[in-house]
Each structure stands twice: as structure tokens, then as C-alpha cells.
Amino acid sequence: MLILKKFLRDVPAVLGLGIIATVILVALIAPPLASLEAVYDGNLMERLKPPSAEHWFGTDNLGRDIFARVMVGSRGALIVALSVVVLAIAIGVPAGLYAGYATGWGSELVMRVTDVFLSVPQLILALAVAQLIGKGLESAMLALALTYWPFFCRTVFSETRRVRNTLFVDALEGIGASRWRILMVHVLPNVASPVIVRATIGMGFTILTTAVLGFLGIGATPPMPDWGLAIAESREYLPDSWWAVTFPGLAILITVLGFNLFGDGLRDLVDPRLRRSR
Amino acid sequence: MTRFILRRMLLVVPSLFGLLVLTFVMLRVLPNDPSAALAGENATPAQIAAIRKAYGFDEPVWKQFLIYLKQVAQADLGNSTNSGRPVVSDIAVRLPATIELTICALLFAALVGIPLGTLAAVWHNSFFDHAMRIVTVGGLAVAAFWFAIILQLVFSMHLDWLPLRGRLAVGTPEPPAITGLFLVDSLLTGRLDVFWNALQHILMPAFTLSLGGLASIARFTRAGVLDTLQKDFVGYAEAAGYRTRRIIWVYVLRNSVVAATTQIGLLFGALISSAVAVEAIFDWPGIGSYAVTAILTSDYKAILAVTLVVGVIYAIVNIIVDITHALLDPRVAESL
């Protein structure tokens, strides 16, 4: 297991994996563990209390325990990010496969569409789309997926093109191998690694962007324990109640850091060639 | 060289056209009743009908697109439902603020990021290199809006070292508008007090905005330098007796920076995205905060106009980047 050994030597990547594992663990055990009262029902007598033995992260303006909300918030963050990435892959990978394999104007068209989506910075596009299809978490997710699929499309396109241009694909088609089979057996394995790397980094990026959208009031709505939303709600109570803003933000930072570190490590492992843009 | 510039500018045309199509689709296709959406939440049926006529929503799609193109060409993107003024003039007024902020952030990110990345590559696998890696990944992981709030908390609210928001302190006169960039204009007109004031105000927003960029620049400078260090001409330079400092900071850096210029174009896009949040937090009167207000008040025309404008700016920046790339690397100018 030379690859495993090599991975284990990359300390930041292992750290990243550890963080991700912790966050997933928290997301799994927090909801049953944290009592729903702590998350949704606040004790107004206890509002805006600083961190203490009873409330590790303090309480927010509705008296809710911030620690519980941050822990439960991890669930929403992970589910949303995963859904966005899966959706982006579902759109981007087939598009990339098609564009890379076909050589006619269909391929050109797909790549031009990709370029257009990439010609607007992502958040702006997400904002515009989310605004136009209506507010709410689902539309935010769709908007994010629409801004992220081009990255998968591009990656898959270049890999597919590269494989397609090798002589053996022509030879295979010459002896009658079906296109489908060629894609499945020869192209997909090559494409899988960059896609996985891109997906991991995409998780981190999506969590960040979802937080921004939550902060702006698009996407998560009260009383969801969304990290971005929590920061928005607590902002007006600064500078006194600093804990309400700090801890959700730290949660975002650590989680995204974990995905980024791990994604980096994956990239180095999977293809040293891809090292270029780290 | 001029041929290269011309050809490069021509390449932009399909992208811009695609952008127009995209914004048109968003305008037309997505909302259930586009005319109602455009008229705003409190529009009367008469206003909605007027919009329907003006935009031609009853007409076939291709005709609508032509109407749309005509509107864009005349810089008529409608009026904001908030300000009541033409969206285009709203944006024009606010654009310099965003440009000033973005340029400051980019400059800082480059001035700090490039040396850091170079050193990390030269001291490959050292403690510094590993520390840098975690720091840069952290820089990309930090939520700009949250970091902005924390900065405000510490430096404004607690320490009272820096102003909380805005471009200038309330009551300070704006410098005469030459470029629209306060820092430049105040220096050009000798108003050092205004300069100082503007500088204090831009410090936190620019720093926040620069974080992601700094991390990115450090990372790809590091990758570029590492790559370049493997090249034959570096080995040759060493064997031929060049001084090490010169090899790194003159020869290697130039090659790495050349490779990195294309990355800077992509970076700009990310910067604009982050600028939205940063401007909102610091009450920076640019197009980012304008977009946020537009979102919150469902001001469709404003949002679409911002999308269009940002897309165009992005395209222009990419052209400039490509031209700079060609200037730095003569082989590029002869391709295309």
C-alpha cells in the first residue's frame, strides 16, 4: 500500500482528513445528542450569555445554546455542500464527457456555454440566479450547482480529449468497440481522480459560498442553525456578545480548512502533474 | 504585437455575446412573470403592462432578444426600483469605489504573496514551506465576511485604531474627481489629510479582500517557481556561475510570474465575488454593496445590470492579462 504510506507522510493532508472525519462525526451524532430545545427554543432569560461551563459557546440573542447550534449546523452545511457538488457533477461530468469525446460543433457549443458560465464571477452569478428563481435553500443549492458545474465539465473535457486523442481509441473504434464501452473502461478511470479532487475542494468552496448566501439572507432562513445565518443574526450585538459571531465563523473556517487540506493532499497523491495549480 | 492585441480583442466578442444571451435568458426565462419581476414588488398592473410592452414580452423570443440588444447598446438597462434612477448611472457612480478597493487588495496580495511563494519554493519542504502551506490554505478557507466582522470587532470596536466603515470619515470632503480613486485623487491634488483619511478607511476592507488572493498568489507562485527550478536553464545558470540571488529573483521569478499572469485573471473573478461581502460589511459604496441591496430588495434590473457589467469588466481584465503575458513572454505573442 505504497499510496497509503505516501499519503500518511503528508501531514497537512492527514490533518485535513481528520478534520473532515470529526465534522462528519459531529454531524451524525449532534442532532440526536443535542436536545431540540437547545437548538430551537431559547430561554430568553439566558440570552446573550458569554461562554461558561453550562454553555460552552455562550448563548445567542434568543437564548439558544450556541454550541448546540454550531454542532447541528454542521449537518446542514455538509448536506447542502454534498448536494451541490453531486448536482454539479451530474451536470458537468456528462457534459465534459460528451464535449471531449465528440468532435463536431456539439462539442464546441458545450464548451462555449461553459465559457459563458465561467465569464461571470461565481458569487455574482449565484446571487443573480438565486434571486431570479426565488429565495430559499433549494434555489440557493441549484444556483450554486449551476455556477460550479463548469469546473467539472472543463476538467473532464480535457481528460477525455487527451485520452481520445491517443491512437488506441481510434484503433478500438476501428475494431468495433462501442463508444459506451470506451468511455466506461478507458476514459472514466482516468477522469475519476481529477473529479474526486475537484469535488473535495468543491465541498470546501460550497460551504463557504453557502455561508455567504446564508449571511445575505438567501438560502437558509431562520430558525435554521446555519452558520452564515447565525453570524448575520448576531452581528448587531457586537461588540459585547463577540462569541455569537466568533464560533460559527470558526466552525466554517475549520471545516473548509479540512476539506482544502485533504483535497490538496489528494491532488498531490493522485497526480503529481496536477500539482501545478496548488 | 499589435496584431496579437487585435486578435485577442476579437476573441472576446463571442464571450460577450454569450454573456448577453445568458443575461437575457435569466431575464426572460427564469422568473415566472418577467414583467412583474422587473416592475418590482409594488408595481401597479398598469406599470407591469407598460414594462411588458417596453420589453416586448408578448413578442416572439428572437424579437425580444433584439429589443434587449438595443437596450444594452443604448446603455438603457432600466431604472432601479430602489433609487428610481437609471441603473447604469447608479453603477457608474459606484464603480470607482470597487475598482480602488480591488486594486489595493490585488497589489497587496501580489506584493506579499509573490515573495512568500518564491521563498516557500526555494526552501522546499522546510518548516517554512509547510507552515506557508497551512497558512495559505487557511487564507482560502476563511469566510471573507466573517473575517471582516472580526477585524471590525478588534480594530474598530475594541481598539479604536481604525474607522468602522465607509470610504471617508463623515464630513470629510471627497477629493476632486479625476480618477474616482480617492487615494490617487487626493495625492494628485495635494490633499494629504484626505489621503490619510481615505487610507485609514481602506485598510481593513482591502486587507480582508486580499486574503484569498494572497493565498492563491502564494500558492501558484510556489508551484510555478518549483516547476521553473526543475528546468534546464536553471541548472545551466548555476553551472555557468550566476549568483544564486540573481538566479532566483531575476531569472526564475520572471519565468514563474509569466506563467502566473493567467492565474491572476481568474483571481480577479474571485476578488469581485469576495468584494460583494466585504463591501456589504464595511458599507463600502461600490457595486458589491449595490448588488447586495438589490438582492435584498428584489431589484431585478439592478442585479442583471451588475451581472452584465461585472462580466464585461472581467472580460476586459482577461484581455489586459493576456496582453501583459504576451509582453512578458515573447513566444506567446507569436502564437494565436
Next chain:
Amino acid sequence: MMLQAPSRSSGPALEIRDLSVVIDTDEGTAQILDHVELVLDAGSIHGVVGESGCGKSTLLKAILGVLPKRSRIDRGSIRLRERELVGLTGEAMQREVRGRDIGFIPQDPFQALNPVFRVETQLMETLATHGMAGPKPVATDTRSMRTQLVALLKAVQLPDAEEALARYPHQFSGGQRQRLLIAAALACAPGIVLADEPTTALDVTTQLQILKLLRDLAATRNLSMLFVTHDFGVVAQLCDSVTVMYAGQTVETGPVREVLDDPKHPYTRMLLACHPERAKELAGIPGAVPSPLRPPAGCRFHPRCPEAREACHIRRPEAVSVGSDREVACVLYEGRSA
């Protein structure tokens, strides 16, 4: 047409004794150079010949002190005239030796010059760094350096010398680029030049031109040249004397004519027999070059040697003298002294 080697002046230009270079890899420590012995006489052109992987490039790097990371000189001595180079810091080497006392001509003219800088900038770099220090000091203001460079470019027979300086490397052909690199190597008038297979990447006609150029330059400037190559034909045309290397060991040394006419070491014989001009049929040397990580014990050639004896895999054979200036490292010749 061979050049008569001028009479030996005050001792050898370069003397390498018992040089060993190792590299630390993930799979262990590999011995790249093993007890290498080589003498470069002043004013002569000495060839170093061997297959890919025999360590000839590493030898040059060791001399210049630019070994790659994780490799180092394990033991041995490299004397530049009277001066010991092993143990000098990188800085000292850069300041006093590289580009100044020893010039370097790299292998690949297509990759050695930095593509984003004008030729002038790069050629001037050594002059600017060492110009005042060499045997023929050159003032380091741009004008003087440019004059000097134009003279150099004319000496290497590059057409349009003045214009050439303003151009970029990719605007020159391979042969022209190699001339530029030769000019760069000679910029500070070093006494010794190390050439790492400079003609390998060129076509045959250009190769001949470059070889002739090198021969003439060496004669007019009284250079001592160490010329690394895998091609015996080149050695025959250019060199006065030659050292044959195999798998990091020096196996035979001597004047070119003698080694070519009467090769002593079994490897030399087989290598010569493979050369297209001599081979009667397509022959190779059976077996493969050993990995430096697990070299054969004793003489590294013994697994492929048709004359291998018992003693061959017990210990490495010492170099013995078999004529004037001739040495062979083979058990076949031990016990017989000339």
C-alpha cells in the same frame, strides 16, 4: 586530423582522484560514481565516453559543485591546478570557480537558455558577475561588455553578431544556440571548459561544424577541455586522450589513437565493436547496465563480460599502467606492468 597535444605545462589542469558520489533515494543509497580517476592535462582535450547512466554528467556536476539535492561527494579529491575543490562551499564555488576558472557548455541548446530573456542579458550575466576577476578582466559597464560579447560571437562564427544580442533564444537554430552557449562559456576566459555532450541534440552536419569550432577555439585560446560524450566517433575527431566509463567506474584511459586501435578493457572492446562504423553486424552488448542501487560486487562489468574470472566479483580491480599514459582497470592486466 588529430591535433598534436602541446607539451605539458606546469602539471595537470584538473586532477580527479578516487572520487565517489552517492545519492540518497527512497529505496536506499545509490553509488553513482565509484572511485573515479581522471587527469586532464593542460592544453589538451580529454574525452569521457560511456553509455547513458554511466555517470559522466554526474562527474561534471561534481566538479562544478552543482550536484542535485540528496547527492553528495562521498570521498575523493578534485584538484583544479593546485586547488582542492571538494569541500568548498557553494558560495565559494560560485564566486571563484564556476564561469570564471571553469566554463560550462551544456547538453541541450534548446533548453539551456531562458526563453523570456534576450540573449544579451544572459550572455552578459557571467561577464557582469566575474568580469573583473578573470585572467582577462573586462570592465563591467554595459558598453564594454557588449563590445566583448560581439567579439566573442564573432569568434564562435555567429552571423550578425550585433543584431543577435537583441534577439530571443527561440529565434535561433540549434546550432546557433550552441554557438551562443560556447561564447557564454568562454566569456570570462576560463582556462578549463567542461562540455556535456554539446553536440548530441544537433544534426550531423551541424555537429561537425561545432566540433571543428571547439577544436580551433581550444587551440587558439589554449584551453583544457573535458568533453563528455557517448559517441566514440566524436572522441576520435576531437579528443587527444580519452577515459572510458562504465556504471560509475573509470575502466580505461589513454591517448585516443591508442585506445581506438588497441582497446584493452573488454568493455571498451565491445563498445567499439558496436559503433556503426566498425560493426560488421548489428551487435549489442548482452545484458543491461546495472542499477546504481544494487551494483554488482567487484568490477561492475563482470556480469556482462565474456572474460570474467573468479576474482572479478570479489573486488574492484585497481587501475594498472599498461603503457605510457595508459591505464586499465581490469584483472586481466593486473600483475603485468608496462
